[in-house]
Amino acid sequence: MRDIRCLCGAIRLRIDGQPVAQFYCHCDDCQAVHGAAYVGIxxxxxxxxxxxQGTPTSWTYKTLLRQRCAACGTLLIARVPDSGLTGVKANLLPPDMFHPAFHIHCQHAVLPVVDDLPHYRSLPAVFGGADDIVEW
Ligand SMILES: [Zn+2]
Ligand SMILES: [Zn+2]
Incomplete structure (x- = not known):
């Protein structure tokens, strides 16, 4: 069980259990919503x-319902429709909790991120993708 919070502390979330998947996403939706080249999820x-604690502001960009703190703007979570899954912004997690296993949607990458993880062009097969890898 881990508690995480937005930057100003108005919103607190409790996460009960371990992540089922952890990765970096380079998709153009994440770029648009976060104003970043890629995000850890x-x-x-x-x-x-x-x-x-608190009541986050909710809005939907394309398909994902997203929630952020209205006071400080920290993006918190995104609910994936019809999946029973929620993406939590990895920068909010305690450092010992985020262990990314791969990169996804690298076809949209702003720049290469060179590390030892697999870099999927779209999605790995476990997420219904083609398992294509980009060579960086
Ligand atoms: Zn806040
Ligand atoms: Zn994304």
Missing amino acids: AVVPSRAVEII
Whole structure:
């Protein structure tokens, strides 16, 4: 069980359990929403995420319902429709909790990120993708 918070502390979330997948996403949706080249995401079962303080602002960009703190703007989570899964912004997690296993949507990458992880062009097969790898 881990508690995480936005930058100003108005919103607190409790995560009960371990992530089912952790990765860096380079998709153009993440770039647009976060204003970043790519983001770290930990996917957890939606039932494992509880808002224990405050009321986040919700909005939907394309398909994902996203929530952020209205006071400080920190992006917190994104609910994946019909999956029972929620993506948590990895920068909010305790450092010992985020262990990314691969990169996804590298076809949209702003720049190469060279590390020892697999770099999937779209999605790995476990997410219904083609398992194509980009060579960086
Ligand atoms: Zn805040
Ligand atoms: Zn993304």
